[in-house]
Amino acid sequence: MPPQRKLPSYLRQLDHVLARLETAMLLSELDGFLAGVVICPDMILPSEWLPVALDPKEEGAPVLEHENDARLILRHYNAVLRDLDRGRYAPLFDIDTLHGEILWELWIEGFERAMALRPDVRDDLLQDVDEDVLRALVGLRRLS
Template sequence: MPPQTKLPPYLRQLERVLARLETAMLLSELDGFLAGVVVCPEMILPSEWLPVALDPDEEGDLVLEHENDARLILRHYNTVLRDLDRGRYAPLFDIDTRHGEVLWELWIEGFERAMALRPEAWDSFLLDPDEAVLRALVGLRKLVAMTDAPPDSSDELGALLTQTAPDIIPDWVQTLHAERLSNDMDQFSNAPAQSTKVGRNEPCPCGSGKKYKKCCGMN
């Protein structure tokens, strides 16, 4: 991720909180997890994903002692959502300052945890004819697979992705987010309109207190 001096104060505070909790995700992993939650084609409520962020290996409701910590996580969730909506999302990758390498693997592990919450929902992206959407989903899944089994020397694609992952991950996530928004708008526009027809024996909408058939319905 960027050097700590470049992190906003709330993220520095969140990083300390996550380290103190021990069971919680690290900041880079949490950032990838929240990006996956936002981009997922199916809505995931905080009541489901917050406990995972605080302790990925435990299931159950959020305990009250983590309420203040949860507020910081929710703040970062809103920041990730806002940045994706504006097309300005920048993943928080760890940096190996000694070798000058961007360590994207922890981020993608967090993204994988989000995908695991709704594994079948992500397949809806495969139905999209846009090659950019398909490439983004397949590419991210390839990176997920690479964290479990690093590519061998004969895997040219894997070697290329290892080098370019920090640059292409933001574009892929942004592409899937744009597609999710587009699908949400389509569902909204295709929703059946609510009928405004008033029954003859219902109260007249003019507020007279009379039945519709004996008031405006007589016109």
């Protein structure tokens, strides 16, 4: 069975905030989404991606009750950005504690939602001559 990763306290708080909002992405999905937002060559501003994170079905994003809730989301965005930049990013996958399986599907859904924010850029990346980028994106597309 894979070890359960101990989350930093701010991520445990963020997990509770997202669960309370009901329409928001789950933590693993948000992590994949933010990774997709960060790697996009076009800057995607929080004013565009935050409503999607709070309500992926776009039925009208809920209002965050506390300013600290938004800070937690932005803190995680910055952590993903920093970790990707340093080559130390590790996706937050959920783990089925009963069977010990890594549940990667939510992370991939989040990543795909981010890519959908800039479909033309995603298509350009798939034409990229960098074989590592191409292989990674094709693999992620297959998973999604």
